Amino acid sequence: MSATGARLLGLGVYRPARVVTNDEIAQRVDTSDEWIRSRTGIATRRIADDEETTVAMGTVAAEKALASAGLTADAMDLVISATCTSPSQIPGAGPQIAHRVGAGRAGAFDLNGACAGFSYAVSVAADMVRAGSVRHVLVVASERLSDYTDWDDRGTCILLADGAGATVVGPAETDEIGPAVWGHDGSRPEVIRVAGYGDNMFRMEGQAVFRWAISLVPMVRQICERAGVAPAELAGIVPHQANLRIVEALATGIGATNAVIARDVVDSGNTSAASIPLGLARLVDAGEIRRGDPVLLFGFGAGLTYCGQVVRCP
Amino acid sequence: MSQDILAGLAAILEEVAGVDPADVTAEKTFIDDLDVDSLSMVEVVVAAEEKFSVKIPDDDVKSLKTVGDAVSYIQRAGVAA
Numbered sequence: 136m137s138a139t140g141a142r143l144l145g146l147g148v149y150r151p152a153r154v155v156t157n158d159e160i161a162q163r164v165d166t167s168d169e170w171i172r173s174r175t176g177i178a179t180r181r182i183a184d185d186e187e188t189t190v191a192m193g194t195v196a197a198e199k200a201l202a203s204a205g206l207t208a209d210a211m212d213l214v215i216s217a218t219c220t221s222p223s224q225i226p227g228a229g230p231q232i233a234h235r236v237g238a239g240r241a242g243a244f245d246l247n248g249a250c251a252g253f254s255y256a257v258s259v260a261a262d263m264v265r266a267g268s269v270r271h272v273l274v275v276a277s278e279r280l281s282d283y284t285d286w287d288d289r290g291t292c293i294l295l296a297d298g299a300g301a302t303v304v305g306p307a308e309t310d311e312i313g314p315a316v317w318g319h320d321g322s323r324p325e326v327i328r329v330a331g332y333g334d335n336m337f338r339m340e341g342q343a344v345f346r347w348a349i350s351l352v353p354m355v356r357q358i359c360e361r362a363g364v365a366p367a368e369l370a371g372i373v374p375h376q377a378n379l380r381i382v383e384a385l386a387t388g389i390g391a392t393n394a395v396i397a398r399d400v401v402d403s404g405n406t407s408a409a410s411i412p413l414g415l416a417r418l419v420d421a422g423e424i425r426r427g428d429p430v431l432l433f434g435f436g437a438g439l440t441y442c443g444q445v446v447r448c449p
Numbered sequence: 450m451s452q453d454i455l456a457g458l459a460a461i462l463e464e465v466a467g468v469d470p471a472d473v474t475a476e477k478t479f480i481d482d483l484d485v486d487s488l489s490m491v492e493v494v495v496a497a498e499e500k501f502s503v504k505i506p507d508d509d510v511k512s513l514k515t516v517g518d519a520v521s522y523i524q525r526a527g528v529a530a
Contacts, residue, residue: 346507
């Protein structure tokens with residue numbers, strides 16, 4: 136049976152217990168709380184302990200998403216793990232998360248769209264549901280950037296963090312997941328990278344990335360156009376939580392005048408693919424957006440690559 | 450023409466970094482005099498590219514120390530385009 140539409144059925148997140156302050160980072164590298172706040176908006180971030188692996192965090196977020204969707208794991212046809220910090224190159228985290236949640240008959244794979252991974256995964260899941268290939272897809276974005284953080288590199292260690300978020304995509308009579316708008320600039324793979332050979336740390340040319348990100352305003356506007364929703368009609372906007380200044384530049388750049396802006400980066404840092412579900416869940420939990428509200432999601436990052444869509448709040 | 454560019458830059462600086470347009474004169478440096486940090490400078494450059502239909506590559510941004518530097522750069526780039 137082919138569904139006419141797809142929607143987000145639930146949300147779940149996991150935030151590591153340990154909170155790391157700017158002052159703690161300033162004890163190790165030459166920076167300060169004031170500098171970090173003014174350049175990035177970040178006040179604290181969560182850093183995982185040894186037990187809080189990508190798989191473990193993703194599993195908890197997935198279980199919460201299933202509970203919030205009112206579904207059991209055996210209803211899942213597919214598990215997509217959106218991560219760029221899987222504990223190993225091989226195997227991916229997807230099958231392990233599927234196993235741990237008990238999604239016994241589901242297919243499982245990893246999708247590496249870096250910080251845009253959640254939006255790409257939701258797009259893939261929604262199209263599969265709409266095509267009738269599957270009924271329910273568990274999308275899990277779990278990241279442990281601390282494994283790839285050079286704690287002596289003050290340009291990046293102030294930003295990176297850990298966490299997980301998940302959603303269930305399933306059939307709906309009315310479509311609630313708008314068309315994806317995506318694109319890439321693969322000519323500059325070096326500006327955000329974990330090279331792997333010889334240097335297994337996250338490296339970033341901050342200003343070049345900042346410039347690229349804030350120049351994406353026309354693409355974000357296009358997401359609204361494709362969804363048939365005017366920017367002023369958005370109830371919420373959840374850009375990838377890279378840096379508060381990028382988040383605010385994108386939100387104000389499109390004229391999302393009535394939208395609450397996700398500012399989870401302030402407390403959670405940059406958690407790559409996990410940052411969008413973490414930011415979205417934060418707005419839902421605070422009652423700032425409600426079931427059915429139009430919310431714009433926009434992921435962008437290493438590749439360089441970006442992807443976004445307007446969804447109805449689960 | 451340079452007065453128009455100066456006024457346009459002042460408007461951008463006000464919007465991006467909250468700089469009082471009255472403070473924006475040719476001899477002022479972005480970083481020390483106008484307190485525009487490196488990220489705001491990137492935002493100013495991106496906005497200026499759009500407003501004046503010019504290209505300002507990253508390598509050239511570093512040479513733009515004062516408002517006057519930026520005005521004459523945009524003037525030259527505009528003529529070249």
